[in-house]
Amino acid sequence: MRGASKLTSLAAALLALVLVVLTSCAQIPRSGPVGKSTDESAGKPNNAPVFFPVAPRSGAGPESVIEDFYLAGSGYEDDYAVARQYLTQASSVKWKPDQRVLVFRSARVVGTAVENVFNYELDLAYSVDADGIATQLPEGTKENIPATLTKVDGEWRIAEIPDGTAIPEETFKVIYGAYPIYFYDPTYTYAVPDVRWFIKKKTVKAMTSALLGGPAPYLKGAVVSAFPSGMKLARESVPVVSGAAQVDLSAKDLVEASNEDRLRMQTQLALTFRSQPDVINVELRANQDLVRVEDNGSVLPPVRDKDVPARQIAVSNNDLVRLENNKLGPLPDIKSVSALSPRLPAESPVSQTAAFLNAGRTTLYSIVPGQPARALTTRSGLSRPSFGRYDWVWTAGPGANGATEVLAYRPAGIAEGANVPGVTLTPSWLAGRKVKEFRISREGTRALVISELNGKTSVQVTGIIRTGDGTPRDLTVPITLQTAHEPDQGVWVNDTTVAVMKGSASESVTPELVSLTSAAPQPLAPWPGLTALSAGNGPAEIFGQSAEGIFQRLGNGWSPQLKGAVDPSFAG
Structure with missing residues (x-):
């Protein structure tokens, strides 16, 4: 032997x-x-x-x-x-x-x-x-x-x-290939991708079974499904006949479902099968009998890969400004905050509310049109604020006892002098970690978290669990993404991709695209002295900042845009 x-x-x-x-x-x-069909070859x-x-x-x-x-x-x-x-x-x-x-x-x-x-x-x-x-x-x-x-x-x-x-x-x-299956945010307004890996020749059946099985652990509680728990395939195949994926489900659950629920089921499957070129439409069946689904307009299709407005908030001449069409201008109806030395601003994607830190990153401020800025919290080493679609602004930092806390506030619509609603979360998986970045995804169900423990950096995505009115309640145990470097900042690029980097004013910096659909990060072109990143809609709208100004990613390089502004950030 x-x-x-x-x-x-x-x-x-x-x-x-x-x-x-x-x-x-x-x-x-x-x-x-x-009656002629092929089973596992769809897609x-x-x-x-x-x-x-x-x-x-x-x-x-x-x-x-x-x-x-x-x-x-x-x-x-x-x-x-x-x-x-x-x-x-x-x-x-x-x-x-x-x-x-x-x-x-x-x-x-x-x-x-x-x-x-x-x-x-x-x-x-x-x-x-x-x-x-x-x-x-x-x-x-x-x-x-x-x-x-x-x-x-x-x-x-x-x-x-x-x-x-x-x-x-x-x-x-x-x-194997990476394929997003889709769930809904709790309001059924947005489609949320849950990336899975399947053998490329067996995707339709595998996708359907995974969808019926529910979201991945890091999304449980943060997203919902139109399919009730326990619903199963009535047969161990999903035939595709003349472009129609025939999804045969347990009859009792399907027949008793409302037309609205069936339409959402069909839509969820159609979104999931988007990557399969030979699937044109979806048929719901019970014991192989076609179940009619009426689209009477009562259910709107969910928004997939939500866009952000084509403008950024930034700091220029020690005040908040708007960066749009490569020009700087004032923020509408926002009073000057120059006395507070604003840095690292954020703007809400659903209102004109803005937030920022002071120069020492020890105080988080918010400001709404027509009101002066107000301090929301003061503590050492706060992360850059980030807004979600429910108008909550988020940051993270150490609490009174030193434990890492994630904080969310909702200043929009609150009268001057009134208390701003706030929530403090202390997820156990962040214990001992210093949060460098906390960024909410565009559909509001997930957050990018970059944190450090004992000199080791982790890039993670967590799900946001909310109460019925959208108030944050908890964060799920996250998934961890692998990067080639030790980043200290990151931004969402689209619903499955983030851009991260370790900024340096004195060295060449190579940002990375990290995707849920890829097993390895994609390095972008290096550039000297990059200290900040921002991203709009997709990899072509990635911006970097150095002492020389703001640059936009262009092919395998960077194109200068303008000087005079720092800390640019798209809404969110």
Whole structure:
């Protein structure tokens, strides 16, 4: 029996040999005999890759059998038929490959003290659960998969193995794709993406099952679904017939639902299937019978990827100004706040309310048209204010006992001298952390949080749980995004992407685009002395600030815009 086996350079070489790229177009026919359908091929992109793995080799040792088994796990065709050949008959029946995917940077087989028991030792990049929810993991994260082998007709076979597959990171990027499924904000006004990872040839069914299963943990309580809890598919497939995805649901739940709820279900599915080019419309069915959905105009479609106005708030000559069409002007009906030395301003996307910090970042002020500015809180090291669509302005900083607190205030509509409604949240996952950035997403259900603990920075997205009237109540345990650097600031670019960077007045700075739909950050062009970022609608509307002025991203570079203003920020 051999000792520690080959590293995955051999695995990568084997995968390169067995990868066959299909060059034919895989679109579903849009016409044909009634009843003809294709099931899992909806949305299959052109040139969708298929792996034809190697079957067991005669005389292979235990380590090779384990390695080859996991290589064969990239061949998902026919329910992983080749991979099952490496298992004993009983293990083949019991093994459930779709329970999770472990994506590794490197792997090796190592023996244990127990005879015929080995560990497949992985350096994990990320893991994906049965619902397509991916967890990105820092380099150096290890996991051991135990495997027990026995001989069957003189050949080594795997008798015990945990459910799931393990594949190299390069392979994962080829055969899996990131797909947003959609939920609603609690008012059903906005569509909120929940990005999942699925095999590219199995997306329609996988998306539907994930949607029925509810939002990812970090969105639970922050978003809602039109589908009641417990609703399931009536059959384990979602056929696509002449461009129509036929979603057959449990009859009782669907028939008893109101027309309004059914319309929202249909809309939620249609949004989710947007990435599938061969799905033109959605049919709801109960026991395969078409269920009529009337669109009488009572339900408005939700807004997806909400835009912000094409203007920014900034500071110039020690006062708040508006930056629009590359020109500076006053904020309408806003009194001068020059005596307060404003910095890092924010503007509400739903009213003319503004907020800002003082130069020392120790006091948060708000100001509404026709009133003087008022102090909302004073404490050390406040994060830049950020408004959400409910007109609450947010910041974060240490409380009286030093614990990290997230603060929200609603100054709009409050008479001069009256108390401003406020909320203080102390999520346990922020304990001990210094918050550098807290930015609300455009639809108001999520927040970008950049924080530091013991010199280590985390970039995270949390869900915002609210009461019925929109008052913030709690923050969910967040997901963590991987970045190449240690950023200290970030902004939302669209509903699935943020831009982050570590500002420096003296060095070249490389901002990064970090997307929920990508496994790796995208570096932008470096620029000397960038100290601030802002973003409008999409990656083309990213702005940076240095001592030389304000610049806009242009292709693979930066284009100068104007001088004389600092701390620009789009509404939000």
